[in-house]
Amino acid sequence: MNDPLKNFRVVLVNPLYGGNVGAICRCMANCGISDLVIAERNYEVDNDECRKRAMHAEPIFDNRREYATLAEAVSDCGLVAGTSARSGLYRSHAKTAREWAPILYEKAQNNRIALVFGTEDKGLSKEQLALCTQIIQIPSHPDYTSLNLSHAVMICCYELFLASERFEPNEELSLEASSALRERMFSAWENTLYDIGFMKEDKAEHMMLGLRRILSRGLLTESDVKILMGIARQSQWNALQLKKVNGQTPRPIATDGDK
Amino acid sequence: MNDPLKNFRVVLVNPLYGGNVGAICRCMANCGISDLVIAERNYEVDNDECRKRAMHAEPIFDNRREYATLAEAVSDCGLVAGTSARSGLYRSHAKTAREWAPILYEKAQNNRIALVFGTEDKGLSKEQLALCTQIIQIPSHPDYTSLNLSHAVMICCYELFLASERFEPNEELSLEASSALRERMFSAWENTLYDIGFMKEDKAEHMMLGLRRILSRGLLTESDVKILMGIARQSQWNALQLKKVNGQTPRPIATDGDK
Numbered sequence: 001m002n003d004p005l006k007n008f009r010v011v012l013v014n015p016l017y018g019g020n021v022g023a024i025c026r027c028m029a030n031c032g033i034s035d036l037v038i039a040e041r042n043y044e045v046d047n048d049e050c051r052k053r054a055m056h057a058e059p060i061f062d063n064r065r066e067y068a069t070l071a072e073a074v075s076d077c078g079l080v081a082g083t084s085a086r087s088g089l090y091r092s093h094a095k096t097a098r099e100w101a102p103i104l105y106e107k108a109q110n111n112r113i114a115l116v117f118g119t120e121d122k123g124l125s126k127e128q129l130a131l132c133t134q135i136i137q138i139p140s141h142p143d144y145t146s147l148n149l150s151h152a153v154m155i156c157c158y159e160l161f162l163a164s165e166r167f168e169p170n171e172e173l174s175l176e177a178s179s180a181l182r183e184r185m186f187s188a189w190e191n192t193l194y195d196i197g198f199m200k201e202d203k204a205e206h207m208m209l210g211l212r213r214i215l216s217r218g219l220l221t222e223s224d225v226k227i228l229m230g231i232a233r234q235s236q237w238n239a240l241q242l243k244k245v246n247g248q249t250p251r252p253i254a255t256d257g258d259k
Numbered sequence: 260m261n262d263p264l265k266n267f268r269v270v271l272v273n274p275l276y277g278g279n280v281g282a283i284c285r286c287m288a289n290c291g292i293s294d295l296v297i298a299e300r301n302y303e304v305d306n307d308e309c310r311k312r313a314m315h316a317e318p319i320f321d322n323r324r325e326y327a328t329l330a331e332a333v334s335d336c337g338l339v340a341g342t343s344a345r346s347g348l349y350r351s352h353a354k355t356a357r358e359w360a361p362i363l364y365e366k367a368q369n370n371r372i373a374l375v376f377g378t379e380d381k382g383l384s385k386e387q388l389a390l391c392t393q394i395i396q397i398p399s400h401p402d403y404t405s406l407n408l409s410h411a412v413m414i415c416c417y418e419l420f421l422a423s424e425r426f427e428p429n430e431e432l433s434l435e436a437s438s439a440l441r442e443r444m445f446s447a448w449e450n451t452l453y454d455i456g457f458m459k460e461d462k463a464e465h466m467m468l469g470l471r472r473i474l475s476r477g478l479l480t481e482s483d484v485k486i487l488m489g490i491a492r493q494s495q496w497n498a499l500q501l502k503k504v505n506g507q508t509p510r511p512i513a514t515d516g517d518k
Contacts, residue, residue: 019278026407032400056403096428098421139417139426141291144315148285151413158398158414162357167398169355 004108005164009035010153011073013128014119018046022053022061023150029057031157032166036064037114039073070116070128078111079104082124082132083152085145094135101159104134115156120149177225185229186212192236195243263367264423268294269412270332272387273378277305280320281312282409288316290416291425295323296373298332329375329387337370338363341383341391342411344404353394360418363393374415379408436484444488445471451495454502 010028015021015038028034038045054061067073074080081104084094095103104113116132118124129135138155140147147155161167177185190208193199199207215228243249269287274280274297287293297304313320326332333339340363343353354362363372375391377383388394397414399406406414420426436444449467452458458466474487502508 023407023410026403027410029403030399030406030410032402053407055405055407094428096426099428137428139421139428140289141420141425143291144285144288146314147289148282148312148314150407151282151286151289151410154410154413155417161400162398166400167355169353169358169396169398 003032004105005032005160005166006034007108007112008033008104008157008160009037009074009077009112009114010157011037011039011070011114011116012149013070013116013124014038014040014042015045015149016043016120017149018048018050019053020120020149021045022050022055022057024153025050025054025057025060027150027154027157028060030154031161032164033157033160034060034063036060037073038064038066039070040068041066070131074114074116074131076112077114079107079113079134080116080132081113081134081136082116082129083118083136083138083156084123084129085138085140085147085152094137097136097138097156097159100134100136101163105160105163115153117149117153175221177220177222181222181225182215182220185225185232186215188229188232188236192232192239195236195239197239262291263364264291264419264425265293266367266371267292267363267416267419268296268333268336268371268373269416270296270298270329270373270375271408272329272375272383273297273299273301274304274408275302275379276408277307277309278312279379279408280304281309281314281316283412284309284313284316284319286409286413286416287319289413290420291423292416292419293319293322295319296332297323297325298329299327300325329390333373333375333390335371336373338366338372338393339375339391340372340393340395341375341388342377342395342397342415343382343388344397344399344406344411353396355396355398356415356418357398359393359395360422364419364422374412376408376412434480436479436481440481440484441474441479444484444491445474447488447491447495451491451498454495454498456498 010024010033012021012024015024021038025036028036050061051058065073081100083097107113115136116124116128118128124132136156138147138152186208189211190204193207194204269283269292271280271283274283280297284295287295309320310317324332340359342356366372374395375383375387377387383391395415397406397411445467448470449463452466452470453463
């Protein structure tokens, strides 16, 4: 029982469309869940459509099991979580997928847990909900509450996958530049803005505050600061060359030891 | 600008499958987002398949706009958030959909925001990502990172919808029973367990602790406690009737004023 995600079982009650079943296999694979069971099937799902939509997650479909009743499909599960978009009878203890996810993930350390999804057009019946020990409510806008089956499965699997903390977000390779480096950059820009003739002494303070504001709104990494400093210096070099050509005396370039 | 969700635009770059476009309309409707734009379209999407999958969200498809370039599709947007499952160039500042959602929702109070999704097989190109001011990373399991397009849209819209706090979870109609009511129930069960002959004085304390443990593991509402108390009393009544028939003297029934 090393990976609690492997203890989750997606149980589809009488799914009507092969495309949905295939899309669900892919959702499950996207979230590290692989145990698929179909219960109470009344329709032959379209296997071609299913395989097309499953993409590289076909093994999940191939390894599925099928049972005549929901009771059999979940008989070995310690927890049975039914899903519903609606509220009402049997649903007063419902929690959202996000509220349930960490609780169910914790329970999955040493319990097999069924996630039960009703048929596309009707959802779960009262009898099917009675088998459930938990009700997961999937949030949706009041103007259109009915989710496509595979999207309902995606939301539940996604929440469990996030609860697993298995996902490693991009490492922030580029840290904020240090204050000292930023100050060197502003100093370079100040010199440049004088030398290119963009500002004069009396407006300098105001202008530099403006520039600081603009460049402090978001993350500014060391590499960003070096780019901006390079632009400032190159621009200043051009301005100083021009002054020389014109026989003007350039202001001495401020140096800060940074190449 | 009353509803920030209305300031989000879903931009699909050259979608290949009408079914995906239809499913995306439904996802958007599920999450209160309605502005759909298609950019750089090279394929005629299958409109029949699209309308079939859109279900009641067809108006979103009917009101879509189409632009030859991504730049035109987002030209009036203050923020342009591109989506990606991968990490790499241009993506080092990516945050997950969950991290971005509250930030983008807040910005949507007074900015139009594009959510840009690449074509099914390739995602967004470097040139397309360069137009983006933000990168949204959608978490997925390392064994199978590629999400179906409509599921990627669902995750982003779902996170924004939750960030809107528009969803009202079921009100918990059934509150935990009061301690006093629970104690009356345990008292009823204690009497019953004696009278049905299930426990004797010397084991009573141990058994009652066990029963308390079992019945204190989850929520126990007032209505639950009344059901359990009713079962205890009815069971006790049967046992006492039997004693009378057998000419035994029943223990006096404890009363607690509760009918």
